[in-house]
Amino acid sequence: MTDDAHSDQAFRKLERERVADRIMEDLRDQILRGALPDGSRLPPERDLTERYGVSGATVREAVRALTAMGLISVRHGSGSFVTASADRMIALSIASAIQLKHVGAAEVLDILGTLNAHAAKAAAVHATDEEIAALRAAAERLASIDSVDESVHALKRFLRLLSEISRNALLATLCRFFADLQVELGIAISGGPKLSEWRRVAGALHPERLAVVEAIEARDGDLAADRVTAYHQRALELVTATPHAAEIRISDPGYSHVIAALLSSRPVAGTR
Template sequence: MSHLPINVPRLADAIVRELEASILDGVYKPGDRLPPERQLADEFGVSRASLREAIKQLSARGMVDSRQGGGTFVTDRLERSFSGPWEELLGQHVDLRDDVLEFRRMLEGEVAALAAVRATDADRTRLAQLFAELEASYATGDLVLQSTADVAFHSALADAAHNVLLAHLTTSLLGMLQSNIHDNIANLFNIKPVASDLLAQHRAIWHAIDGRDPARARAAAETHLDFVANTLAAMRVEARRVERATRRLAAQ
């Protein structure tokens, strides 16, 4: 009797798969430093030589960056492969921001609905903490803190959807838009009632997810992004009116 050969994966390849899974799942995020070599080898129950070979493979794929004497860090390759070209275009073509907001509405509506169904207790604990930080940031008046807290909350929503592609696409999009989000918040906060509206919208998203209501979560996310898009559009129209009126006055 003949048998087909059994392909036993090399130890280093198995380590690569485990580390890649941790990166895909967001356990290790871009910029994070991997645990020290000795610690990782002990956790996997492998030799440091096998671990080094796995790190070399990940480095060759562009997933990590090993720095002499400084450790090994997760790269932003997965995010940059999408956002890199668009980030520059977004800065040069302001009209693209409307398309990006429309895309965010479609993407984050689905993210919120999935998170309402799939979020674990750990996800809900994390979201509760991040919403509390977002709420606290609104009280400070610090625009950098507010935009950072906003991005962190929306990134955690994407993680809670438990879809790897959605999570990385959302993270990439939010990273690309972080300066844009900061500018949006700065502009929106010039209108006092807007701050309380934005916070109430984030609260509605969080409560719908915590209540495991996907339809309400989707509607809350879409309502939030509709509000941002419509308010910014109205502000642009008003700015053009002011500019025209100022030019007319100067021409007299």
């Protein structure tokens, strides 16, 4: 085969890849604009090849790229479906950064405190009385810890509500990821879902949670932010109280497992 033939093959391959990229970008734009909403079925491959005037191989290449981004899920025998969730996309990005930069567990736990302080300050201004009442009810469910599963569910709900009533959608999405991660890390670091340890951590924080609610009820944003900061500092102290916890980094198998589990389960069902 001549050099010219080799060059021609390379050129055709490059052009095909560029076409696939353009198809991927067009479909991604439709997904992000909502023209192809979350849960909807992607048009069949045959329809896409006709629409774009390309081969099936080029369409499949574009779909593979969207699948790698977490925007499409291919179900063999059923087709391709849109799985574009803001929670999942942010989780993928943040978790990748955590792993790439070898961020420690304590650093991850600290981030949620900063985010929730902003959320609490905004909630004191923007939340309705009904939303604040729901936040108090969520906090009251944690007055006694009788079951790990039930208290984990209640704690995630409290943290999610705290961010959601801020009326800042991006902030709430970031907080949801870190809240779930904080709770799961707390369980992992304490050696597993042991009721006695969970009572020591989650149970001891009940007064701090109520203090946050009271500040938001008083519509005092600065006080609410200060109390959230105090709550998270205390939580960090309790969660990292064991000698092993202070040394946990991304290389720790338990920590890596928590990250992987959150990625595979986003969005987390039943905790909102």
